[in-house]
Amino acid sequence: MRLLNKNIIVTGSTTGIGEAIARRCVVEGARVLVHGLEHDLGRNVVAELGAKAALHVDDLADPEAAGRIVAAAVKAFGKIDAIVNNAAYIVRSNIETTDAAVFDRAMAVNLRAPLLLARAAMPHLKETHGCVLSIGSINGYCGEANQLAYSISKGGLMTLTRNLADAHGRDKVRFNQINLGWVLSENEYRLKIKEGFPADWPEHPPAAFAPSGKIMSPETIASAAVYWLSDESRPVSGSVLEIEQYPVIGRNPVK
Secondary structure: OOOOOOEEEEOOOOOHHHHHHHHHHHHOOOEEEEEEOOHHHHHHHHHHHHHHEEEEEOOOOOOOHHHHHHHHHHHHHOOOOEEEEOOOOOOOEOOOOOOHHHHHHHHHHHHHHHHHHHHHHHHHHHHHOOEEEEEEEHHHOOOOOOEHHHHHHHHHHHHHHHHHHHHHHHHOOEEEEEEEOOEOOHHHHHHHHHOOOOOOHHHOOOOOOOOOOOOEOHHHHHHHHHHHHOHHHOOOOOOEEEEOOOOOOOOOOOO
């Protein structure tokens, strides 16, 4: 087991990618604090994971949530070995629709919360020589026209990861990030249906965005996350890695 006896906070883990990461962490021997906004979904996940999991429901838009999440993990498990910053406010917005409220919530959940979680957990991470893995997006490099606020927040997350890695290497606390491409989560499926895609759209993804003919699954991301959460990746810190089907830099899509 690659994460044996590690205690890990996974934000946004009542569904989708976060849930897949939480489940894989338990399989690999870890104990997990499941976090999200939905009591019912969270209770279902924790019930299936058993004694290896605890639940904390909280809104990351609240600046006090980080302290409560860290306290819940310490109460449940006694120590913290890692944090996965997975939760995100995924919002469609452009220059016309990105008002102060949209922008502020995107920054609060996607960028401020990871900072405040690291701040609240730092004493514990120093004790365990722990790590933080942030789940970013390739949209952080420039993004799409209809994902302005979201893309800005993910760009900032890369700077946060690299800054904290540089600042805390001597504390033996590591910060790394994986930037995801298109992932077929439950929320992504429903979003595309809402935007007018047919029910079987995952079976016929646009070739430009899924050259393999398939969209990546949450379980694929969970497999990648294990390496960064485990001691196998020590002492690497400050890395930002794309998990995508094509090269992000210098790409010339084949038509």
